[in-house]
Amino acid sequence: MNRPPLLMHVKIQNKDANFGLWLPLFLLIPLALVILIILSPLILIALLVLWPSGWGRWAWESFKAAIGSFWAMRGLDVDIQGRYGLVRVSVI
Amino acid sequence: MSDTKKKILELLAQSKITADEAYRMMSALDGDSVAHDNAGHDNTGHENTGNKGPEMKTKAKYLRVTITPYEGESGEGHHEHAEKVNVRVPMSLIRAGIKMKSLIPPEALDKANAALKDKGINFDVRSIKPEDLEELIEALGDMQVDVEGRHGEKVKVYVE
Numbered sequence: 001m002n003r004p005p006l007l008m009h010v011k012i013q014n015k016d017a018n019f020g021l022w023l024p025l026f027l028l029i030p031l032a033l034v035i036l037i038i039l040s041p042l043i044l045i046a047l048l049v050l051w052p053s054g055w056g057r058w059a060w061e062s063f064k065a066a067i068g069s070f071w072a073m074r075g076l077d078v079d080i081q082g083r084y085g086l087v088r089v090s091v092i
Numbered sequence: 093m094s095d096t097k098k099k100i101l102e103l104l105a106q107s108k109i110t111a112d113e114a115y116r117m118m119s120a121l122d123g124d125s126v127a128h129d130n131a132g133h134d135n136t137g138h139e140n141t142g143n144k145g146p147e148m149k150t151k152a153k154y155l156r157v158t159i160t161p162y163e164g165e166s167g168e169g170h171h172e173h174a175e176k177v178n179v180r181v182p183m184s185l186i187r188a189g190i191k192m193k194s195l196i197p198p199e200a201l202d203k204a205n206a207a208l209k210d211k212g213i214n215f216d217v218r219s220i221k222p223e224d225l226e227e228l229i230e231a232l233g234d235m236q237v238d239v240e241g242r243h244g245e246k247v248k249v250y251v252e
Binding site: 002058061062064065068069071072073074075076077078079080081082083 | 154175176180197
């Protein structure tokens with residue numbers, strides 16, 4: 001099983017700006033969990049109401065795909081150097 | 093040169109095997125020797141991907157896309173205008189992205205099928221199954237694309 005991403009590093013370098021940003025993704029996980037627990041009754045009701053129309057299943061699949069994509073982001077590295085500057089995004 | 097390789101070349105000279113068969117045999121032998129040489133070492137380089145025998149095949153972890161600008165004979169090229177791209181996408185992210193296929197509404201799939209038909213491709217997008225995609229991703233391990241652009245830039249797509 002994959003480990004979730006812990007940090008995201010964004011670096012932008014051009015004529016006007018030069019900065020690097022470290023985003024602590026590991027702080028998002030407990031936060032998202034708390035929000036999910038608080039909203040779980042509402043989510044459950046929404047799923048039950050929307051299930052017969054087909055949108056409930058779609059919403060559930062979207063949720064699973066979003067979580068899966070976030071979990072799989074560890075190791076992503078995009079590095080573009082061009083005439084306008086440098087953009088670097090790496091997920092650790 | 094090993095005796096086995098000599099034998100393969102002799103068979104090729106006698107036209108008992110085709111050049112393609114000889115190449116495959118030699119590649120398999122090279123794969124074996126690389127496996128013995130690298131025993132205990134981590135082999136993540138992409139250069140030997142084509143020579144890996146079936147037993148050498150490791151699970152692909154990343155899809156790499158690199159674009160390097162033309163540097164010229166003495167290293168001077170179109171540096172100010174050229175873009176250098178280096179992208180590494182984890183295979184797990186590709187798998188997760190593929191799973192998003194289930195989010196595409198059926199009407200959109202119908203439209204995609206119609207667009208493909210217009211282009212002369214008679215293919216039903218809905219027929220793609222997760223197990224087929226898994227096989228496809230595994231097969232990506234043998235893939236390497238090398239393209240040289242009009243301005244001398246090099247585009248490489250490979251799996252490591």
